[in-house]
């Protein structure tokens with residue numbers, strides 16, 4: 001592994017945003033990117049799945065073989081990685097560095113297991129952690145249902161996972177620097193904005 005470019009990462013500290021599915025992460029991030037079109041960057045992930053029609057290596061994903069992927073895991077080359085549906089996915093140290101080296105702030109939208117991995121990485125400099133919470137589990141369920149993007153089974157799965165995310169966020173183990181409750185969207189947006197680009201950021 002090449003040494004980590006800590007200078008670039010210190011100048012542009014990445015933000016890890018997490019929270020249950022349906023908490024409003026995409027809604028709030030979309031608004032932030034619209035307000036600050038040149039400030040942020042999304043890292044390109046690695047995957048072992050095959051490219052779909054129209055997907056380009058290095059653009060949607062870095063497409064790699066399982067051997068290449070596991071080799072990079074071994075070398076601690078991922079800030080976080082996971083397996084879904086038989087394929088491996090991960091965010092490489094290099095991909096996050098690339099954003100910081102362009103003078104942009106990298107936003108990592110990841111789930112609980114990934115958050116733990118980033119926080120426990122042996123050499124990657126600590127990013128800033130933001131947790132977006134729904135006002136309650138009932139409201140989360142309502143929002144997931146009214147989003148109407150999922151079948152019943154997927155909604156129940158998301159709700160189960162949400163419970164685990166919420167418990168983790170409340171546990172002393174969680175690395176979050178800030179918790180924002182997304183009750184009123186405008187208010188939650190202002191709090192997130194302040195944490196990410198505000199004067200104390």
Ligand SMILES: Nc1ncnc2c1ncn2[C@@H]1O[C@H](COP(=O)(O)OP(=O)(O)OP(=O)(O)O)[C@@H](O)[C@H]1O
Nearest residue numbers: 020021022023024025026027143147182183184185
């Ligand atoms: N403060 C709010 N009040 C009411 N509805 C909201 C609020 N914030 C978000 N929503 C709605 O809740 C739904 C879930 O929001 P969104 O898709 O942004 O969640 P997410 O955290 O990005 O979920 P995922 O992780 O599944 O992508 C959307 O339909 C969105 O319009």
